[in-house]
Amino acid sequence: MQLDALWNFMQVDMDAERYESGMRNSPNRLKLLRQRDFLVEQQGNMKKVEASVATMADRLEVIKSEAARLQGRLDEFLTELKANPPQGREEVEKQKRAAQKLTESLSEYEKQLSQMRKDSEQYDRMQKDIRTRAARTKAEYDSLKQAYEKEFNESQKKLAELKTAADNEAKKIEPSLLARYRQVKQHALPPMAQLNNDRCGGCNMSLSAATRDRLSNGNDIVECDNCGRILVFRA
Numbered sequence: 148m149q150l151d152a153l154w155n156f157m158q159v160d161m162d163a164e165r166y167e168s169g170m171r172n173s174p175n176r177l178k179l180l181r182q183r184d185f186l187v188e189q190q191g192n193m194k195k196v197e198a199s200v201a202t203m204a205d206r207l208e209v210i211k212s213e214a215a216r217l218q219g220r221l222d223e224f225l226t227e228l229k230a231n232p233p234q235g236r237e238e239v240e241k242q243k244r245a246a247q248k249l250t251e252s253l254s255e256y257e258k259q260l261s262q263m264r265k266d267s268e269q270y271d272r273m274q275k276d277i278r279t280r281a282a283r284t285k286a287e288y289d290s291l292k293q294a295y296e297k298e299f300n301e302s303q304k305k306l307a308e309l310k311t312a313a314d315n316e317a318k319k320i321e322p323s324l325l326a327r328y329r330q331v332k333q334h335a336l337p338p339m340a341q342l343n344n345d346r347c348g349g350c351n352m353s354l355s356a357a358t359r360d361r362l363s364n365g366n367d368i369v370e371c372d373n374c375g376r377i378l379v380f381r382a
Contacts, residue, residue: 149324150368150379156316157328157339163309164336170302175295182288189281193274200270207263214256221249327368331375340376350374 170176224246233239317325331338340349345359352373354362362369362380369378 152319159313159316161337163313189277193277210259217253335376342380347371349376
């Protein structure tokens, strides 16, 4: 009977399905993926740090140039002040304010330079830390990859055997029935279920009397009213 053949096919098909799922969820594979993602993340972090360093370097040159310019103006101002001392209180206050403004501006640039030196040291530590962690993870990744490749090759052989067995069972089934099975499989695993005390063995929901009658007749394909699984009555 075709339903019996389909049931036997499902057993082998589900074995292959479970085995392939186990391969995807292999601890070694999952760890490799985590390490790969970590390495990609560190590459991104390194690029961000390098971009920040490049921006800071450009800004540093601008600030150093401006600080040097202000220092030159201050030196010129002091030289001029020494050569031509201000006359009168108002002139003294004016020169004093000008000197103070130059000094404050120069002090602000010096603060920025000091902070940028600290930032530079921090970026150096960040780059060193990223390289150290990435190198350690890369070594672990390479070692684990070799072990996983061996595991994967062996698993592929076993999976091929299971799929071959499933293909052999599939040859015993009418194409239209097999196509229906594959359609149901897209939304329900396993795609077939037995009748258990007037309930679907897949979703455990009660079946209508009409569905039970059709199933007992055994003349056509019957699907669960609730989950859509192909139902079989097995004594």
